């Protein structure tokens with residue numbers, strides 16, 4: 001039996017043998033490249049539910065069994081043993097660094113933590129109450145105006161230099177988004193500090209006081225950055241790749257990813273979770289909201305529940321759930337919101353509607369709670385996510401640029417509009 005699928009056009013009897021291609025793991029794919037040429041048809045797959053957009057060797061996820069691997073390493077092992085900058089190295093280079101490579105990599109990232117002084121003035125163009133995601137997307141896009149020494153996207157050295165710049169500058173840019181909105185002066189990076197500590201220092205230090213972030217906050221953020229670093233071909237990563245396929249400037253591609261991540265069906269869910277918990281307010285109201293979420297005539301959904309790919313527990317959510325519970329205990333947090341969250345989690349996990357549809361709490365359900373516990377403002381939640389995901393975006397962009405099958409991304413459509421008709425003068429309409 002050959003590894004093909006035969007597609008038959010029952011109208012004409014014409015057939016096409018499509019090769020079945022298998023990867024290392026996961027469902028095989030049907031190569032339909034010749035479908036239009038041979039049978040004169042396209043495929044339609046709203047939401048790309050069954051469409052593989054590329055070959056990739058960066059991240060593998062198995063939604064049925066709750067598996068997430070980066071370059072083959074299980075997320076649980078990376079969360080337990082690694083740190084964010086090492087995960088960035090792994091995503092970009094495909095291998096874990098040895099000790100000298102790790103020292104060199106940390107040094108290289110630190111050499112790019114500053115941004116051009118002009119860029120600091122760019123923030124003034126935003127209204128004081130602009131959403132930090134809007135500012136971040138604009139500022140990251142503006143990076144394209146500064147680095148004329150690495151604009152050759154065909155040059156691997158230029159690509160790697162751009163990757164270092166993206167990863168290193170995101171904490172600086174993220175911190176300024178917060179400080180601009182808070183009326184606080186910008187803080188320069190201190191390269192004696194680690195990646196996460198430096199971010200907290202730039203974001204929360206006070207000009208007139210000594211500042212040392214609590215170790216529990218550094219640990220929790222490190223974990224969140226690792227867990228969010230990459231996640232295969234999600235909406236924002238696909239946006240980065242699509243922009244990249246037009247051979248656009250890489251900073252512009254990352255800005256496309258930031259804007260896509262912002263949506264509440266994607267990275268914006270962590271912010272939406274907290275707003276929802278605030279709206280619920282008290283455990284006595286939970287059932288009302290669960291009923292609303294189950295009502296087909298009501299568009300309301302429980303934020304932080306469900307995932308396109310994970311139809312089993314999101315492995316990141318398992319790790320982060322424990323971290324969230326530990327943090328609440330360690331910091332002795334006694335806020336009604338955490339009580340509501342824990343009760344909502346319990347009720348939804350026991351409800352047939354959620355069980356049947358395999359709607360488990362996702363990573364955003366818990367990440368919002370952790371940020372809240374660390375007193376990170378709600379509007380900054382998705383910015384934190386973007387800071388982490390920029391590592392995955394730039395690694396995926398590099399992989400795209402090196403792909404032998406590189407072509408501009410150009411989906412087709414099924415036209416369902418009006419038939420051809422003649423223009424009618426305005427006086428006669």
Ligand code: ACO
Nearest residue numbers: 265266267269293301302303304305306307308357362364
């Ligand atoms: N609350 C209530 N019902 C839900 C929810 C939810 N959060 N999510 C899905 N459903 C229901 C749908 O109504 C649908 O029911 P039906 O079969 O009776 O029509 C069924 O579950 C399947 O839902 P789809 O919309 O087909 O699932 P899809 O894979 O397209 O959507 C998504 C996934 C967008 C994550 C969705 O579950 C959702 O909106 N969740 C809330 C937002 C959220 O938490 N997003 C973060 C995702 S993780 C990330 O991006 C990092």
